[in-house]
Amino acid sequence: NAGVTQTPKFQVLKTGQSMTLQCAQDMNHNSMYWYRQDPGMGLRLIYYSASEGTTDKGEVPNGYNVSRLNKREFSLRLESAAPSQTSVYFCASSGQKGGNEKLFFGSGTQLSVL
Amino acid sequence: GIQVEQSPPDLILQEGANSTLRCNFSDSVNNLQWFHQNPWGQLINLFYIPSGTKQNGRLSATTVATERYSLLYISSSQTTDSGVYFCAVAASGSARQLTFGSGTQLTVLP
Numbered sequence: 621n622a623g624v625t626q627t628p629k630f631q632v633l634k635t636g637q638s639m640t641l642q643c644a645q646d647m648n649h650n651s652m653y654w655y656r657q658d659p660g661m662g663l664r665l666i667y668y669s670a671s672e673g674t675t676d677k678g679e680v681p682n683g684y685n686v687s688r689l690n691k692r693e694f695s696l697r698l699e700s701a702a703p704s705q706t707s708v709y710f711c712a713s714s715g716q717k718g719g720n721e722k723l724f725f726g727s728g729t730q731l732s733v734l
Numbered sequence: 735g736i737q738v739e740q741s742p743p744d745l746i747l748q749e750g751a752n753s754t755l756r757c758n759f760s761d762s763v764n765n766l767q768w769f770h771q772n773p774w775g776q777l778i779n780l781f782y783i784p785s786g787t788k789q790n791g792r793l794s795a796t797t798v799a800t801e802r803y804s805l806l807y808i809s810s811s812q813t814t815d816s817g818v819y820f821c822a823v824a825a826s827g828s829a830r831q832l833t834f835g836s837g838t839q840l841t842v843l844p
Contacts, residue, residue: 651829663820663834670830678830710777714829721765721829723822725777 622646626711626726633701633733641696641729643711651715652694653678653723654686656707663710669694701733736761740821740835747811747842755806755838757821765824765832766797768806772817780806780819784827811842 626643633639645652654666665678669688683705685697694713698705711726737760747753757766768780781788781795783804788795792811797804808815819838824831 653830660836662836663822665830665832668830676830708775712829721824721827722779722782723767723769723829723832724779725769728775728777730775 624711624713624724624726626709626729628729629727630730631732633698633731635702635733637701638697638699639701639731640698641709641711641731642693643695643726644693645711645713645724646692647713647724648691649713649715649724650691651713651721652688653712653714654684654694654696655710655712656680657710657728658707666696666709701731703733705731706733707731736763736823736825736833738821738823738833738835740819740838742838743836744839745841747840749811749813749842749844751811751842752807752809753811753840755808755819755821755840757804757806757823757835759802759804759821759823761802761825763799763802763823763825764827765822765829766804767822767829767832768795768804769820769822770815770817771820771837772814777820808840811840813842813844816840816842 653668667686709729739758785799821835822832
């Protein structure tokens with residue numbers, strides 16, 4: 621039982637390059653999330669998915685796209701990376717059916733955009 | 735939206751000491767969670783506690799929803815308790831509306 625698994629752990633991009641962050645959970649959770657964590661800004665929600673096939677914008681969605689491939693997987697794509705997207709990215713999941721909305725995080729991806 | 739304020743921002747303890755971290759919030763909540771971010775960056779969910787009291791080993795948490803605050807108690811602290819402790823709250827029960835506080839940086843010295 622791995623919980624929430626995200627890859628890669630580290631990535632360096634040049635401005636304008638694209639990449640996809642992968643996330644998978646094995647807890648049968650309905651909801652999945654992508655956050656970014658910046659010094660002094662705390663954790664901010666980029667996108668979330670309440671269930672398979674649905675996605676919604678969070679607080680800071682600009683420059684990102686997401687895909688909820690199935691119940692287990694939720695990916696985050698940067699189409700044209702910018703230095704402002706240098707951050708630590710966390711995937712999270714919550715909410716078994718009938719359960720509480722306790723949030724579980726992956727181990728994070730440290731992204732640098734040069 | 736809900737405002738979340740954590741105190742103190744920084745705390746340094748000697749191993750074995752006890753501590754209390756506080757989370758104040760500006761409106762009624764139906765979802766409140768405490769997290770520990772260890773020095774390697776991993777975020778661990780400590781408690782889901784929109785009201786009442788819970789205990790897990792040396793850690794316990796109390797939320798007084800009517801007075802809009804939550805407390806995290808750490809007893810007999812260990813060096814492995816070091817890291818940042820975040821409180822997150824939401825007016826609804828949904829995790830997608832969680833607002834995170836700025837955290838308390840705890841350093842436990844050997």
